[in-house]
Amino acid sequence: MTALMVVIVLLIIYMSVRSPIAPPAGPVAGAIVFIVGLWFVVFVTTRPPAVTVTTDKVSVWGDYGGWLRQTMRRSDVAYVFRGQAAISRGGWQPCYFLVTPDGTPQATMAAADFTDEGVTELAKRLQVPIQGDFSVQVH
Numbered sequence: 001m002t003a004l005m006v007v008i009v010l011l012i013i014y015m016s017v018r019s020p021i022a023p024p025a026g027p028v029a030g031a032i033v034f035i036v037g038l039w040f041v042v043f044v045t046t047r048p049p050a051v052t053v054t055t056d057k058v059s060v061w062g063d064y065g066g067w068l069r070q071t072m073r074r075s076d077v078a079y080v081f082r083g084q085a086a087i088s089r090g091g092w093q094p095c096y097f098l099v100t101p102d103g104t105p106q107a108t109m110a111a112a113d114f115t116d117e118g119v120t121e122l123a124k125r126l127q128v129p130i131q132g133d134f135s136v137q138v139h
Contacts, residue, residue, distance in 0.1 A: 012031055048113075049110070049114070058071070079099050081130075081138070085137075
């Protein structure tokens with residue numbers, strides 16, 4: 001998808017420069033902004049939730065608990081907690097929380113997006129315990 005967007009933008013630029021009757025820059029810039037914006041919307045709405053762990057940080061990509069990406073230092077993860085988080089439509093949704101040593105939930109992952117086995121593997125990789133059973137509401 002990204003490669004296609006780049007090709008389309010380059011094609012629009014090439015056609016506007018090579019045209020014997022050069023169009024005004026406004027419509028060309030507008031077309032480029034529209035295509036890049038459309039690509040961004042498609043990219044954001046079709047990318048599945050994911051957790052990335054590196055040597056120094058943990059990143060959670062998803063649309064829950066923050067705008068798209070939540071990042072924290074790996075050394076700040078004390079444990080993974082199973083609980084419930086408030087959702088915008090009212091009510092509560094089962095979630096996994098990456099919690100700091102002082103007990104603050106730092107990153108939120110919807111339980112519907114990740115399997116329990118996957119989160120258990122994440123906790124093993126981070127060398128932290130898993131606590132909770134989705135019965136506690138986290139504010």
